[in-house]
Amino acid sequence: MMPNAAHSVPLPKRLLGFFAVLIAATAAFAVIGVILGMVGTFVFNGGSGVTWTFLSEFPRNSNTEGGIWPALAGTTFLVLLMTILGVPIGTATAIYLSEFARQDSWFARSVRFAVNTLAGVPSIVFGLFGVGFFVQFMGSGIDGFLGTSSFGDGSLIWASATLAVLTLPVVIVSVEESLRTVPRDLREASLALGATRWQTITKVVLPNAVTGILTGSILAVGRGAGEVAAIIFVGVTYSSESLPSAVTEKFMHLGYHLFVLSTQSPDVDKTLPLQYATTLVLLGLTFLLNLTAILIRSRLRKR
Amino acid sequence: MAKEHTVKIEAHDFNFHYGAKQALFNINLSIPERRVTAFIGPSGCGKSTFLRSINRMNDLIDGTRVEGHMVVDGTDVYDKDVDVVTLRRRIGMVFQKSIPFPKSIFENITYGLTLNKKVSKSDLEEVVETSLRKSALWEEVKDRLHNSALSLSGGQQQRLCIARAVAINPEILLMDEPCSALDPISTGKVEELIAELKDTYTIVLVTHNMQQAGRISDQTGFFLMGSLIEFDRTRTIFTSPAMKETEDYITGRFG
Numbered sequence: 011m012m013p014n015a016a017h018s019v020p021l022p023k024r025l026l027g028f029f030a031v032l033i034a035a036t037a038a039f040a041v042i043g044v045i046l047g048m049v050g051t052f053v054f055n056g057g058s059g060v061t062w063t064f065l066s067e068f069p070r071n072s073n074t075e076g077g078i079w080p081a082l083a084g085t086t087f088l089v090l091l092m093t094i095l096g097v098p099i100g101t102a103t104a105i106y107l108s109e110f111a112r113q114d115s116w117f118a119r120s121v122r123f124a125v126n127t128l129a130g131v132p133s134i135v136f137g138l139f140g141v142g143f144f145v146q147f148m149g150s151g152i153d154g155f156l157g158t159s160s161f162g163d164g165s166l167i168w169a170s171a172t173l174a175v176l177t178l179p180v181v182i183v184s185v186e187e188s189l190r191t192v193p194r195d196l197r198e199a200s201l202a203l204g205a206t207r208w209q210t211i212t213k214v215v216l217p218n219a220v221t222g223i224l225t226g227s228i229l230a231v232g233r234g235a236g237e238v239a240a241i242i243f244v245g246v247t248y249s250s251e252s253l254p255s256a257v258t259e260k261f262m263h264l265g266y267h268l269f270v271l272s273t274q275s276p277d278v279d280k281t282l283p284l285q286y287a288t289t290l291v292l293l294g295l296t297f298l299l300n301l302t303a304i305l306i307r308s309r310l311r312k313r
Numbered sequence: 314m315a316k317e318h319t320v321k322i323e324a325h326d327f328n329f330h331y332g333a334k335q336a337l338f339n340i341n342l343s344i345p346e347r348r349v350t351a352f353i354g355p356s357g358c359g360k361s362t363f364l365r366s367i368n369r370m371n372d373l374i375d376g377t378r379v380e381g382h383m384v385v386d387g388t389d390v391y392d393k394d395v396d397v398v399t400l401r402r403r404i405g406m407v408f409q410k411s412i413p414f415p416k417s418i419f420e421n422i423t424y425g426l427t428l429n430k431k432v433s434k435s436d437l438e439e440v441v442e443t444s445l446r447k448s449a450l451w452e453e454v455k456d457r458l459h460n461s462a463l464s465l466s467g468g469q470q471q472r473l474c475i476a477r478a479v480a481i482n483p484e485i486l487l488m489d490e491p492c493s494a495l496d497p498i499s500t501g502k503v504e505e506l507i508a509e510l511k512d513t514y515t516i517v518l519v520t521h522n523m524q525q526a527g528r529i530s531d532q533t534g535f536f537l538m539g540s541l542i543e544f545d546r547t548r549t550i551f552t553s554p555a556m557k558e559t560e561d562y563i564t565g566r567f568g
Contacts (some may be wrong), residue, residue: 195410196412198406202368204399204429204481205428
């Protein structure tokens with residue numbers, strides 16, 4: 011006679027299992043609760059503040075009135091430029107790591123080590139690096155060479171470059187992951203037809219990895235859009251009369267604007283509605299970017 | 314041996330290593346032109362490694378090393394001045410899993426052709442039709458050449474892979490267990506196809522299926538633990554093998 015499996019487990023063990031599940035489920039609910047609570051707070055307090063005028067107007071009266079248009083536009087310029095600078099380098103690195111490098115070579119291992127380290131560096135350190143390397147070394151160098159004086163100060167281009175470096179790990183990891191999901195068989199089929207390695211990469215591997223490259227870029231943009239610490243030294247400004255007209259000009263930024271509103275304003279309490287509304291816009295932007303990443307991924311996966 | 318046929322592929326004391334592990338030991342054999350040569354043997358015996366050494370597909374694996382000679386048309390393919398890309402254009406390959414590119418049927422077949430030169434649309438159309446006819450797929454797909462190749466059935470996909478390999482007009486076709494993922498009907502079609510293709514191509518086939526080797530090959534080689542135990546006319550191998558190991562394997566007493 012086979013005893014029923016459920017009865018053969020002693021009661022204490024079954025109780026233990028029950029509590030384990032209970033704790034895990036509670037933790038999961040807590041996560042949802044935190045997110046809902048956070049989003050709820052900002053929607054409740056800031057929802058009415060997000061109007062077309064708020065989005066399209068310049069701040070007035072020392073940032074205590076008006077809208078966030080230059081910060082919204084500045085953030086957009088910043089992440090666009092960051093993407094243009096960072097994604098090609100990240101993609102190229104990922105292609106090298108996945109397609110060309112011998113996996114056990116010291117060089118590949120060093121690159122991987124660098125990528126992992128980069129991912130764990132606090133963002134303020136990137137900011138300092140941006141000042142030291144991009145602004146003072148490269149910018150001043152370019153100025154000295156061209157005889158100009160526009161590059162040797164923090165600006166849109168150096169902030170974008172700093173963020174590009176900061177988001178490199180995100181791009182590299184997600185692109186490399188998607189390159190690795192392209193079946194080895196597909197590469198071999200291409201090579202067996204007399205394609206070179208490079209042809210195989212451009213014609214077979216990359217088209218199959220396009221999802222990963224897009225998601226990687228969008229995740230990088232999402233990360234970059236919300237980043238403040240890394241750019242406070244390299245070109246962001248708390249107030250601007252006009253949108254930047256060149257990449258060597260200073261710019262406003264949503265996250266930094268929020269910081270300014272909540273700490274640097276002459277009347278912080280008066281700016282509270284603005285803070286809630288700005289936060290909601292920033293949250294919405296990040297959410298939208300992540301949602302786009304998810305949609306692209308599932309769309310292309312179905313294909 | 315089929316003496317009336319010229320030798321197309323020859324191995325002389327060919328050794329192959331994956332890192333510290335030797336996978337092939339002193340292989341010597343001659344593969345005649347325009348015949349079907351089959352390699353049989355248990356998993357891991359080295360038959361696929363040998364096949365993939367002919368068009369140097371094993372180059373892609375880190376840490377591999379060869380000794381001895383693999384000669385195709387009188388040239389050692391492992392010579393320093395041999396261009397692998399050119400070599401692979403002369404030696405088509407069909408894999409175990411049918412793996413069309415996620416492109417249209419038409420683009421799959423023209424892939425190899427358009428890699429290095431511009432080919433006119435009418436020439437491409439001609440090659441597509443000829444290759445599909447050669448691989449007995451034309452009638453089934455002629456109305457949907459621009460549909461995704463992934464919409465084909467498994468058997469059709471494998472014949473498409475054969476058409477794709479044939480399209481670049483190689484002299485040799487290497488087939489690595491081309492029917493192992495196919496149902497019996499599709500297998501039958503691919504086997505018929507191989508029998509037709511051998512008039513034009515030198516075919517080297519690796520198979521797990523001894524009946525298949527018996528049905529379609531002219532000569533058969535038996536690999537065991539990295540060594541070529543016996544290589545002879547297929548009829549001889551299956552009726553009166555010289556070696557005890559071969560007999561044990563083909564009669565199922567292996568192990």
